[in-house]
Amino acid sequence: MMPATPQWWRVDPLEPFQLGPRLIPGRIWTASGCFAYGLTGHEMTAPGFASPFAGLGAVVTKTVTPAARAGNPMPRLVETPCGALNSIGLENVGLDAFIRDVMPELEKRGVPFVASIAATCPEQFGEMARALQETGGGLRHWHGLELNLSCPNVAEGGHDFGKDPHTVAACVRAAREQVTDRALLAKLTPNVGDIAALAVAASGAGVDAVSAVNTFVGLEVDLATGEPILPRRFGGYSGPAILPLALAKVDEIVRKAGVPVVGVGGIATAEDALKFFALGAVAVQVGTAQMRDPFSAATIARRLHEIYLGNKRG
Amino acid sequence: MAAPGLPRPCRCEGVVTGNEPLGPGLLRLSVRLPLEPGFVPGQFAMLNLPAGRAWTFGRPLSILDWLAGEVSFLYRVVGRGTGELAGLKPGAAVTFLGPLGTPFPLDLGGRKAVLVAGGVGLPPLFAWRKQRPQDVAAAYFGARDQEDAPWPLLDSGWRVGLEDLGPSARGGARQGLVTDLLEEDFPADGTRDDCTVLACGPWPMLEAVHRQARRRGWPCWLSLEEHMGCGYGACKGCVVPVADGPDAWRPATCCQDGPVFDAAHLAWPQLERT
Structure with missing residues (x-):
């Protein structure tokens, strides 16, 4: 049976919306780490689409750190029946190369983007934010800054770091001091007992929204060897399997923290996205589904736009 | 891109x-x-x-x-x-x-291709030979045994080496590895220095073919296999170490920067370690 058309949906996902100090071009984004730096896939075609970027509100770029990182050894991915474990280990080009090479190219191509950064202490977040602001302040297509407070795959223990509300607040404050005219987001780990407390802390320190959620810690065993498949044992679990888990976390934040939420976790269809909007999310990010199909987010944006138009006429 | x-x-x-x-x-x-x-x-x-x-x-x-x-x-x-x-x-x-992905070069700058395929590594070399038959010096296909070979795709232009030949040799197949056949046809004595190797197959075969190419001073292009996520460079899930200066390396994506790599650009110490 086809699900009933959600007649309550009255928002055009292709319409710009205000998030803190910034007007964001649309509500369907791609999640960090799932669409590289927003420079891949431009040449791709699909029936009915000009490009995989059609209708995207923002690409959240792959997280960069102060220095380039080679990332974790292979294997880095494990597919499960309804999702995937990843242990990429924040492989990235580093902040300098991002500012020098990536940001101007995104600007040139007109890709709306939210930069994602990770650091090991609040001061470092502040320095990175300042560097971005100094060079990128004049860019039209740079819309926001997402603080990755929750990568599970690095030795420095991003998770523990992002689990403490005081540290989260300190990181947000340091970035907010530097970046005042772009949307500031904190991406939260779901691997805590009280995610709303993290959201409250981030909100009090000045974020415009929290992105919820990052991946869940998971592990898969190779039965042939009896050992974990991933060299670092644990990975970040994502994909359709985590949709209800992510929805529960978002609901908790919306009800207890009162801060705008960008929903992320397990979205593969327009209906999945609508569930986050139903709970009060202001935008959503498409992650693992974008890895399967570069047109996933564009397809979701189009479908939600059609539903919006249908309800408007009706 | x-x-x-x-x-x-x-x-x-x-x-x-x-x-x-x-x-x-x-x-x-x-x-x-x-x-x-x-x-x-x-x-x-x-x-x-x-x-x-x-x-x-x-x-x-x-x-x-x-x-x-x-x-x-x-x-x-x-x-x-x-x-x-x-x-x-x-x-x-x-x-x-x-x-x-990045394919094999089609233009070898006047050199002749020595194609080396192992098992399900056949497709890219099958396609290369079909598109550039006049540029092929030799084509080798290797497999474990007769049941492991896609015979309908192997016309007489392929020299077939089987690790286990079995009782009845089919399609002129020989007992042995493809690298044995290559060694036989192209002695490393400098008589043929105008070839380029294009290879796809299991890792031990690629390593051996690369060594043979080096001994002969031939350029060598290898198609590598890695577990992939997205297939288009978005997720960084399939990385291959490539040389980045004298003693340094950097991760390249197998799906976008590869799967075909110039063997001279690979970071062999890191590859051999994994």
């Missing part, structure tokens, strides 16, 4: 037109597509089942041939995905994303 001159990848729905066994656990899948961007040998496609039944990630399959709107692949059943692929009947729908 696809390099200049490469066809633009497309994502579209396709219909299975054939899925016939070429040996035990070895199949040729043919898919009819509404678009025909073409491909360069060495490129691959990500295949998946339609929405609702799709795997988290597509399955990367090297393109064997592309004729009149029909693209074909050779694959071996090794796991859940390929097992489900093997169950697809003509008329079944699949999703296609391709062609993807």
